[in-house]
Amino acid sequence: xGRSPCCEQVHxxxxxxxxxxxxxLIAHIQAHGEGCWRSLPKAAGLLRCGKSCxxxxxxxxxxxxxxxxxxxxxxxxIVSLHALLGNKWSVIAARLPGxxxxxxxxxxxxxxxxxxxxxxxxxxxxxxxKTGRLQLEEEGQxxxxxxxxxxxxxxxxxxxxxxxxxxxxxxxxxxxxxPEVVPLPPPPAAPCGPTIxxxxxxxxxxxxxxxxxxSQSSHSHGYCG
DNA sequence: AAGAGAATCAACCGCAGACGA
DNA sequence: GTCGTCTGCGGTTGATTCTCT
Numbered sequence: 724x725g726r727s728p729c730c731e732q733v734h735x736x737x738x739x740x741x742x743x744x745x746x747x748l749i750a751h752i753q754a755h756g757e758g759c760w761r762s763l764p765k766a767a768g769l770l771r772c773g774k775s776c777x778x779x780x781x782x783x784x785x786x787x788x789x790x791x792x793x794x795x796x797x798x799x800x801i802v803s804l805h806a807l808l809g810n811k812w813s814v815i816a817a818r819l820p821g822x823x824x825x826x827x828x829x830x831x832x833x834x835x836x837x838x839x840x841x842x843x844x845x846x847x848x849x850x851x852x853k854t855g856r857l858q859l860e861e862e863g864q865x866x867x868x869x870x871x872x873x874x875x876x877x878x879x880x881x882x883x884x885x886x887x888x889x890x891x892x893x894x895x896x897x898x899x900x901x902p903e904v905v906p907l908p909p910p911p912a913a914p915c916g917p918t919i920x921x922x923x924x925x926x927x928x929x930x931x932x933x934x935x936x937x938s939q940s941s942h943s944h945g946y947c948g
Numbered sequence: 949a950a951g952a953g954a955a956t957c958a959a960c961c962g963c964a965g966a967c968g969a
Numbered sequence: 970g971t972c973g974t975c976t977g978c979g980g981t982t983g984a985t986t987c988t989c990t
Binding site: 738739759760761773774777781810811812813824825828 | 974975976977978979980984
Binding site: 782834 | 955957959
């Protein structure tokens with residue numbers, strides 16, 4: 724098919740952005756909005772590809788970005804969301820106002836991953852390391868894999884919010900009640916059926932995020948229906 | 949003080965999905 | 970329905986900074 728390159732490689736800069744390039748990009752976006760990234764570099768007088776401009780703006784120049792260390796609350800929230808969503812960094816970032824997917828991804832890889840391993844947890848599955856089952860998973864059998872593949876057990880797990888009301892962002896353990904918080908996709912319209920609500924309490928504190936507490940244990944399984 | 953290794957983070961790359969013609 | 974373009978995402982890389990010896 725011959726995908727065209729995202730930019731004319733010959734005429735674009737690469738590598739670290741200069742102060743001047745940043746200023747040009749900021750000035751252009753403040754004047755014209757984010758608009759079409761492909762045409763932006765030319766319009767802004769930048770020798771960069773649109774992709775690079777977008778990345779620079781999203782990850783570094785946006786005025787609403789929060790700089791500095793992650794708080795303990797953010798840390799816990801990332802772990803919780805990762806347990807539910809996996810490496811959906813953009814979705815996780817949407818729950819953390821002022822943080823970018825790149826930030827979170829980097830923070831995950833440099834801090835949290837190590838922290839979980841230190842606690843004896845598999846950072847991918849959030850389950851204890853080196854059980855027989857996990858041994859299988861490490862060889863390519865993930866517990867979240869689509870139903871498929873071998874073995875006597877159907878290992879697929881259905882995750883859903885325990886109650887429709889939980890879609891409301893107020894029920895999520897966000898660090899602030901920012902209106903920018905993006906709710907997770909709503910559950911199907913059908914009433915909550917026999918699907919297991921697998922509430923794996925990682926990082927959530929009491930009365931937050933989920934109310935179907937059928938067990939006092941820290942790793943409880945609730946049931947919708 | 950200097951070098952080595954580890955940690956951090958900005959940026960790039962390739963792919964997939966959305967969308968319009 | 971097909972094709973081409975654009976955007977956004979996740980994985981990865983590489984430069985810089987920090988820490989330890």
